[in-house]
């Protein structure tokens with residue numbers, strides 16, 4: 313049975329509730345996209361803007377997966393950049409830098425062009441918990457200066473931080489005014505509306521059951537099928553299609569968020585007067601920001617068991633209060649979690665599997681910008697231009713044998729290693 317949106321702050325504050333029909337009968341199109349999250353919807357809009365006839369099939373609601381549940385932090389960079397550099401050589405450096413901002417540009421343009429109300433704001437602060445994080449921040453600063461955006465970033469000392477984020481938890485940080493935050497579900501729904509106006513046909517409550525490969529691949533659902541020239545698989549951590557091809561490559565990792573009642577003006581002035589999105593530099597990190605109506609949206613924790621904690625609130629609240637004991641009396645209005653798609657080497661599966669079958673998924677927790685980049689890369693590739701796709705397609709991926717359960721244990725062990733590193 314199709315599921316409604318999880319009971320998040322985002323679902324409670326959508327500009328419009330989508331109500332696309334279930335697929336019924338046979339359809340034909342240029343490109344059939346499986347999955348109605350950022351990857352699927354951003355790709356559909358990029359293709360529709362280039363004149364393609366597109367169908368998007370979503371098993372639940374548009375933005376139901378990680379897209380409608382995430383921290384809303386818009387952060388530059390390309391997931392898996394280290395590995396990409398190693399495989400493609402230093403010549404890819406400029407392209408990586410450019411690609412690291414292309415998702416932002418696409419989002420900005422769409423918000424402007426289609427009038428999407430998604431609370432897009434600029435200002436992002438990465439904070440250091442360990443001295444080595446401070447060294448990493450200083451290296452980032454140097455890199456940004458070399459790249460010519462020194463005016464948009466600012467190193468923040470330990471002494472300054474309490475005035476900026478109302479806590480003395482951190483050793484220092486880096487403000488980056490080109491990154492920011494937004495309401496992800498409203499962005500995704502707004503993009504879907506824009507795509508629908510350009511002719512994209514959306515189906516909700518329609519699970520794709522399988523893909524028949526061939527010159528004209530067909531995706532089949534319980535109530536119909538879509539024949540196309542090209543298929544894009546964008547089901548991320550929530551899809552189970554074609555296990556021979558996809559299993560062992562991408563694993564679901566749970567992350568959890570709580571949202572308080574709106575803070576008072578005085579509290580906002582104390583804890584986040586610049587309205588920054590904040591993220592620490594641990595491998596298993598905490599991230600937080602204020603919503604448009606000034607709730608503290610606080611996320612973190614990560615598990616690979618597929619289990620949701622008995623109480624997300626009980627699991628997350630102590631972490632919030634460690635940083636902000638002054639919020640102890642605040643009511644928690646929402647708590648939710650979601651699965652992100654993690655790839656072992658962190659390089660997203662932006663790939664061409666057959667001449668006419670592509671995928672866009674597995675951003676390892678760094679997907680708000682990357683999904684939009686992926687959509688643009690796939691639209692280019694479908695139109696015959698492969699330069700950016702090849703950068704990802706060249707990467708070899710390790711496939712964990714013995715199915716998803718075993719794979720998750722392997723990834724969990726890997727994460728345990730990183731968690732231990734965080735503790736040291």
Ligand SMILES: Cc1cc2nc3c(=O)[nH]c(=O)nc-3n(C[C@H](O)[C@H](O)[C@H](O)COP(=O)(O)OP(=O)(O)OC[C@H]3O[C@@H](n4cnc5c(N)ncnc54)[C@H](O)[C@@H]3O)c2cc1C
Pocket residue numbers: 346347348349350351352369370371372373374375376377378379380381382383384385386387518519520521546547548549550551552553566567568569599611649650651652653672673674675676677678679680681683
């Ligand atoms: C709690 C949380 C916090 C996060 N915070 C951030 C953040 O602050 N910043 C950031 O950059 N990234 C963040 N991420 C990661 C980011 O949300 C994701 O990388 C991004 O949303 C992935 O989008 P997607 O479209 O690929 O996947 P999803 O949004 O998961 O969409 C996949 C869709 O495919 C559908 N689907 C699957 N199988 C089928 C099928 N067989 N038939 C039809 N439909 C199917 C699903 O129902 C789902 O709607 C976070 C993730 C989580 C879970």
